Amino acid sequence: MTDRKNVDTDQNSGDNTVSGSRGWAKLKRNRAALAGGILLLIYLLCALGAPVLFRGDPSAPDLMNSLSPPSGAYFLGTDELGRSILGRILYGARVSLLIAVGVVGVGLVIGVPVGLVSGYYGGKTDFIIQRFTDMMLAFPGFLLALALVAILGVGLKNTVISIGISMIPLYIRLVRGCVLTVKEEVYVEAARACGTRDLNIIRHHILPNVLAPIIIQTSLGMGTAILFAAGLGFLGIGVQPPTPEWGSMLGSARAYMMGKPHVATFPGIAIFLAVLSFNLLGDGLRDAFDPRSRI
Amino acid sequence: MIHFLMKRLLSIIPVLLGISLLLFFMLRMLPGDPAQVLAGQMASPEDVRIIRIQMGLDQPLYIQYGVFLKRLVHLDLGVSARTQNPVIQEIWARLPNTILLALCAITLACLFGIPAGVVAAIRPYSWIDYLVTLASLFGISMPVFWLGLMLMIVFSITLQWLPAGGIGTWKHLVLPSITLASFVVAFIARMTRSCMLEVLSQDYVTTARSKGLKEKVIIVKHALKNALIPIITVVGLQFGLLLGGAVLTETVFAWPGLGRLIVDSILARDYAMIQGSILIFGLLYTLVNLLVDMTYAFVDPRVRYD
Numbered sequence: 187m188t189d190r191k192n193v194d195t196d197q198n199s200g201d202n203t204v205s206g207s208r209g210w211a212k213l214k215r216n217r218a219a220l221a222g223g224i225l226l227l228i229y230l231l232c233a234l235g236a237p238v239l240f241r242g243d244p245s246a247p248d249l250m251n252s253l254s255p256p257s258g259a260y261f262l263g264t265d266e267l268g269r270s271i272l273g274r275i276l277y278g279a280r281v282s283l284l285i286a287v288g289v290v291g292v293g294l295v296i297g298v299p300v301g302l303v304s305g306y307y308g309g310k311t312d313f314i315i316q317r318f319t320d321m322m323l324a325f326p327g328f329l330l331a332l333a334l335v336a337i338l339g340v341g342l343k344n345t346v347i348s349i350g351i352s353m354i355p356l357y358i359r360l361v362r363g364c365v366l367t368v369k370e371e372v373y374v375e376a377a378r379a380c381g382t383r384d385l386n387i388i389r390h391h392i393l394p395n396v397l398a399p400i401i402i403q404t405s406l407g408m409g410t411a412i413l414f415a416a417g418l419g420f421l422g423i424g425v426q427p428p429t430p431e432w433g434s435m436l437g438s439a440r441a442y443m444m445g446k447p448h449v450a451t452f453p454g455i456a457i458f459l460a461v462l463s464f465n466l467l468g469d470g471l472r473d474a475f476d477p478r479s480r481i
Numbered sequence: 482m483i484h485f486l487m488k489r490l491l492s493i494i495p496v497l498l499g500i501s502l503l504l505f506f507m508l509r510m511l512p513g514d515p516a517q518v519l520a521g522q523m524a525s526p527e528d529v530r531i532i533r534i535q536m537g538l539d540q541p542l543y544i545q546y547g548v549f550l551k552r553l554v555h556l557d558l559g560v561s562a563r564t565q566n567p568v569i570q571e572i573w574a575r576l577p578n579t580i581l582l583a584l585c586a587i588t589l590a591c592l593f594g595i596p597a598g599v600v601a602a603i604r605p606y607s608w609i610d611y612l613v614t615l616a617s618l619f620g621i622s623m624p625v626f627w628l629g630l631m632l633m634i635v636f637s638i639t640l641q642w643l644p645a646g647g648i649g650t651w652k653h654l655v656l657p658s659i660t661l662a663s664f665v666v667a668f669i670a671r672m673t674r675s676c677m678l679e680v681l682s683q684d685y686v687t688t689a690r691s692k693g694l695k696e697k698v699i700i701v702k703h704a705l706k707n708a709l710i711p712i713i714t715v716v717g718l719q720f721g722l723l724l725g726g727a728v729l730t731e732t733v734f735a736w737p738g739l740g741r742l743i744v745d746s747i748l749a750r751d752y753a754m755i756q757g758s759i760l761i762f763g764l765l766y767t768l769v770n771l772l773v774d775m776t777y778a779f780v781d782p783r784v785r786y787d
Contacts, residue, residue, distance in 0.1 A: 218615075317495075324767055325762070328722075421729070423747055447638075450630050458619075
């Protein structure tokens with residue numbers, strides 16, 4: 187479970203970041219990031235092109251062909267209800283992409299503004315926000331998501347909300363850490379001296395200068411979101427069947443592993459490759475734009 | 482030193498209060514009436530009213546929180562709706578199993594992660610460095626529950642070397658520990674590599690080399706010792722990941738620990754048990770962080786005077 191791996195971001199300051207053109211040049215030379223980008227492109231093609239790549243209903247059972255091994259008719263075999271594993275993996279890519287985007291969206295929409303306010307204004311506002319963040323960070327991320335699912339209930343929407351909320355403190359900490367450094371820069375002081383309003387300073391001077399770490403965290407956060415969602419699905423408390431979701435596919439495959447290992451193998455490879463693509467790209471972005479924060 | 486330890490011990494009180502506050506309000510966010518949930522759908526309005534009074538739900542929120550805290554201090558976490566046993570009793574029965582699994586996993590992760598990171602740092606940008614980096618990325622990206630299933634297929638079903646699940650002998654510990662360690666080992670290796678690279682470029686290492694000290698002595702006594710603080714931090718932080726991973730690993734290997742208890746409780750909507758188990762997980766995580774802070778003071782005496 188990738189979790190709070192990038193939390194220690196008070197060092198993740200704006201002055202560590204590399205200028206755009208130099209960063210892109212560095213990124214292009216990074217073979218691992220390139221491999222991540224290609225993998226990500228394949229993943230996106232699978233997710234977006236699922237209806238073209240697989241014709242038919244991935245949730246329609248065909249009990250006559252249940253648990254068939256990989257063959258010409260069923261490239262990756264079938265599951266216990268005779269559904270094509272390939273079809274479910276392709277449609278599962280759509281679901282996981284939707285979750286990843288939704289989760290990161292929740293984290294960004296709430297975490298970034300709160301982090302900006304906390305870092306920029308400091309004082310009591312910062313103190314209250316940081317204590318609340320501490321409270322949330324006292325729980326390991328996956329456990330927090332688990333607790334929230336227990337409260338909100340299972341399903342796609344609640345999975346996104348639960349994992350999204352568990353990611354908010356990471357964004358708050360990340361952004362606040364960066365703002366603390368950027369707000370001391372001369373150009374921010376100059377803007378303040380010119381009488382620019384706080385909101386405009388935050389929007390036009392601070393936010394653009396803390397974007398690099400946010401983009402990096404977004405890439406890594408998407409991988410984490412896919413892993414968390416698959417974990418919840420595997421436990422039976424995430425996205426519910428018959429919706430094709432990789433984690434729940436693995437969860438139901440456990441019962442048939444003894445004689446039919448292919449049922450559990452392929453969904454796991456799909457999760458692994460999708461998460462790997464985001465991690466490779468995120469790592470590459472960090473090396474290129476924010477090298478000092480690398481672990 | 483005692484002053485430092487006392488200060489750190491006192492500092493966890495607000496964190497624990499925060500955890501209790503968060504859990505308390507999370508439970509109050511439950512859809513529907515908790516008294517109705519406990520009484521069941523068939524209960525009469527009078528029964529629900531009695532349960533509501535018994536649970537103190539007719540009181541204002543701050544009084545409810547006060548009562549909750551008072552019960553918490555006495556380790557009274559309520560009764561499980563599923564087993565009808567006190568929650569704390571169920572937790573005590575499972576907690577040692579989770580701690581045992583987590584300790585084995587973290588030991589395994591340190592045994593492999595630290596040497597891998599050191600070797601990668603000694604020969605930066607060599608094939609071994611790339612191998613460690615790639616293996617770390619693979620470890621971070623691999624779903625632990627899938628790795629567990631794959632190990633089970635190979636070592637339990639095909640080769641029949643190790644049991645597929647349960648608890649009892651040391652053999653039962655092998656596959657769950659490897660599964661749980663797989664993720665953490667990657668982080669420890671990456672952190673060790675990064676810290677060692679930084680320390681190896683310091684002046685005192687150059688001085689040690691110019692004095693003609695053996696490379697082994699320089700690496701172990703001068704470099705690794707100074708790189709230990711961030712490594713200890715990562716090990717401590719990863720403990721949280723281990724607890725999250727334990728939920729999945731325990732489910733895969735039918736390991737009777739706290740993680741599996743949470744999942745079973747969620748599936749049965751046993752709220753008292755969910756609240757109690759998550760509270761204990763939070764407490765455990767906080768205590769480990771405290772232990773990490775205390776370890777700093779032993780490893781680096783300067784920390785005590787900060």
